[in-house]
Amino acid sequence: MQFQTCRRHPKAGRFLATCSGCAQELHDLQYGKPAPDPTREAARAALTSIGTPAAAFILSATRIGDALIVATDQPPAANFAYAVDVFRLPTAAETDPEQVDPCAPGEWILIDQHGSHGRADVDRMIADATAYLVEIGIVVADEQLAA
Known part of the structure; x- marks a missing residue:
């Protein structure tokens, strides 16, 4: 037994x-x-929402607070071989149903993109994306270290 x-x-x-x-x-x-990894599932949903082909391979997906950084290996037809996309969750004001074009709660919003043809650039692009989140105030530097 x-x-x-x-x-x-x-x-x-x-x-x-x-x-x-x-x-x-x-x-x-x-x-x-x-x-199942909820961060990777969120990353796939976010990528699908911006039209990224399903053939794109997720190299890494990192959620820091209300932000999501996704690095992908793109299919051959894409503009760049490697991409890093930065998303955030909508604010309460953006999900207000009385707005002209409200966002759905939990729907990821694209706020920044990076692309390169070299695999060696991916770590730099992720660092740039994280620095951007700190710069615009979505993430504080301490959250960056904890992730």
Whole structure:
């Protein structure tokens, strides 16, 4: 018999692996399927909202407060081989339904972009994007260090 501790039902203690959700988690762990990463999911949604092709490979996705920095390896047809896009969440005023064109809550807004043809430039572009967030006041320097 296989026993496991249920993460969905922590107060239940040890039990037989009969919970279907827990059995799926156990299967995923055994066969190497990674758990979903909410930051990467947000990055993919943000990239899709600006028309980035699904073939773009996410090199890194970093969320700092209400900002998101996404570095991608672009498909061959793109203008740049590598891109770093910077997004932010809308403010309460921008989601006000009485506005002419309100933003949806939780919808990422593109605020900055960087592009290059060299993989070696990606780290510099991410640093520039982070510095931009500090410069415009979305992120304080301490949050940058914690991320």
